[in-house]
Amino acid sequence: MLYQEKHRPQLHFTPKENWMNDPNGLVYYEEEYHLFYQYNPHGNDHANMNWGHATSTDLYHWEEHGVALAPDELGTIFSGSAVVDKNNTSGLFESDAGGLVAIFTHDGASQQQSIAYSEDKGRTWIKYEGNPVIPNTEIKDFRDPKVSWHEESKQWVMVLACGDHIQFYGSPNLIDWTYLSSFGKEYPSYIGVWECPDLLYLPVENSSKKEWILIVSINADGPNGGSAVYYFTGSFDGKEFHPNETPQDELKWADAGKDFYAAVSWDNTEDTYWVGWMNNWQYAGVVPVSPWRSAMSLARKLSLFEKDGSLLLKQEAITADNSREEVSYKDETVHPGKPESYEISDTAQVDLQVSTASASTKWSVQLVTDQDEAFRLELDYKEDAYTFYRTDGLVDFSADFPKEIKGSLHGMDVQNLKVIIDRSSAEIFLNDGLTVSTNLIYPEGTVTKLEISTVNETLQLDTVTWTKLHSIWK
Ligand code: FRU
Incomplete structure (x- = not known):
């Protein structure tokens, strides 16, 4: 159809x-x-x-x-x-x-x-x-x-x-x-x-x-x-x-x-x-x-x-969806080695607010499909860098479709993060859109899960929100 x-x-x-x-x-x-x-x-x-x-x-x-x-x-x-x-x-x-x-x-x-x-x-x-x-x-x-x-x-x-x-x-x-x-x-x-x-x-x-x-x-x-x-x-x-x-x-x-x-x-x-x-x-x-x-x-x-x-x-x-459905979790703590996971849909907006008290300097957000494919965004404050991994799914159609995409955090710890997932793309906005990274993904399956993990220190999140966005096509 x-x-x-x-x-x-x-x-x-x-x-x-x-x-x-x-x-x-x-x-x-x-x-x-x-x-x-x-x-x-x-x-x-x-x-x-x-x-x-x-x-x-x-x-x-x-x-x-x-x-x-x-x-x-x-x-x-x-x-x-x-x-x-x-x-x-x-x-x-x-x-x-x-x-x-x-x-x-x-x-x-x-x-x-x-x-x-x-x-x-x-x-x-x-x-x-x-x-x-x-x-x-x-x-x-x-x-x-x-x-x-x-x-x-x-x-x-x-x-x-x-x-x-x-x-x-x-x-x-x-x-x-x-x-x-x-x-x-x-x-x-x-x-x-x-x-x-x-x-x-x-x-x-x-x-x-x-x-x-x-x-x-x-x-x-x-x-x-x-x-x-x-x-x-x-x-x-x-x-x-x-x-x-x-x-x-x-x-x-x-x-x-x-x-x-x-x-x-x-x-x-x-x-x-x-x-x-x-x-x-x-x-x-x-x-x-x-x-x-x-x-x-x-x-x-x-x-x-x-x-x-x-x-x-x-x-x-801009996501002018008037019938969006929001699910929010407050005061979430993520411990090293123990990822927190949330069920989400494949047309979703994910919003994280990081607590000022958070100690974590290296953490990641991962989108996982029903076929266990993972698309991971890793944030590393010490390196002042992020990496988006699109290792899974369809990647072999071009040698230029890189599995790792890197960028600078512009000297800022990440206070908030927004990812808009739409089946074959992930648009990433850090710190109210001062750092942006837009990337295509081609999973074989459907994104169903969000996983948040931290490497060494505890990650403290004020809120974890995911919003189901509805199709713009009638
Ligand atoms: C940029 C571009 C333009 C050109 C157009 C042709 O993507 O190469 O410079 O006008 O596409 O389709």
């Missing part, structure tokens, strides 16, 4: 069938969140790129609408963004109230930027007859325009990925674009390319400040191999981005897991939300699922947190 196939996510958006990659055209308009995405309507591999389309009113339950933008003589439709042209700056709309404009890459003989507009809430699109609006014949990798309105300089600003750097463009009307500046060439060059950039202006927690951050997806050379998303903090003056980090600084990974890529934000919202593609280019084409291929991550609310003079990205997962 549709949506009931083996490994089919129940809490995450997947297309009914066929291939999906990056989220595109994220915009809030007339009470709907739009999710367009890289989509192959004809098969389960990366080819024939169209934009598929889904909408939501809560960023969690999605309705799929089918193809929104299809290839034409300029090429297939690669990634891009959408904005609400509120004042009809483009002149493309009959009414002064404007409408939706999509800005995307045409991937043909070369990569060029084009636009399309919609007068019916994104259901159908008319491509602008003067496309491309940013022609290109020279640069090989020149794609993924992310556009937003920059109020201070009163212009549309586009961030564009160009191989080993980012270019900024400005426009009064989404049609005529002027080159503003480049960023990133002086930063270490990687074996892959920069893709899917985004420029965000985020609130800094516990302050009245807002700061700019520049998002870059990089393929390859991520922290656990393959594709991954990182960010620079800094300022943007309407022309240039001025980073706080130097080329010698350690990279800041948005999500150091193996399966979170091409994440971009929704335009035209008060708070900032984003979503990423839950996969990795190293093995996206062979993950053992069908008739669909790939899921989006959960949407996440973004903010910044200042730690030791440095800004860190914070992500809070």
Whole structure:
């Protein structure tokens, strides 16, 4: 049955069938969140790129609408963004109230930027007859325009990925674009390319400040191999981005897991939300699922947190399930060598609050299936590191599907932990989402148990809560 196939996510958006990659055209308009995405309507591999389309009113339950933008003589439709042209700056709309404009890459003989507009809430699109609006014949990798309105300089600003750097463009009307500046060439060059950039202006927690951050997806050379998303903090003056980090600084990974890529934000919202593609280019084409291929991550609310003079990205997962069922245990003590176990379901959210009195510095949380497969997250404060083990289940479909995924705890003991399990994925949020690791899993069985263990010292937990989350598919 549709949506009931083996490994089919129940809490995450997947297309009914066929291939999906990056989220595109994220915009809030007339009470709907739009999710367009890289989509192959004809098969389960990366080819024939169209934009598929889904909408939501809560960023969690999605309705799929089918193809929104299809290839034409300029090429297939690669990634891009959408904005609400509120004042009809483009002149493309009959009414002064404007409408939706999509800005995307045409991937043909070369990569060029084009636009399309919609007068019916994104259901159908008319491509602008003067496309491309940013022609290109020279640069090989020149794609993924992310556009937003920059109020201070009163212009549309586009961030564009160009191989080993980012270019900024400005426009009064989404049609005529002027080159503003480049960023990133002086930063270490990687074996892959920069893709899917985004420029965000985020609130800094516990302050009245807002700061700019520049998002870059990089393929390859991520922290656990393959594709991954990182960010620079800094300022943007309407022309240039001025980073706080130097080329010698350690990279800041948005999500150091193996399966979170091409994440971009929704335009035209008060708070900032984003979503990423839950996969990795190293093995996206062979993950053992069908008739669909790939899921989006959960949407996440973004903010910044200042730690030791440095800004860190914070992500809070959105799970708008109004009929969730919660089971909670208070004041749990876990002794070394004696794991505590709890029955859970395979679409669940696990929340742990660690007591300030806890002595444990090395402990782990394990998801166990009815076929005794285990997926373990190990936390080691002394090493300032976590490791997620996905040794069991289907792992042999790709040599690049690693069994151990590692990341930093950013110098923080874990005060709280959230894991959202959805059949074939585990999204891990530590310390209110200051450390995030998103990873695919392919168990043969069904997750039924949570096990918490500690190595040497007693682990004291204020609460252990697990919440059954219901399928978003009717
Ligand atoms: C990122 C990406 C983009 C491109 C799209 C093609 O995953 O490679 O750079 O526009 O996917 O599907």
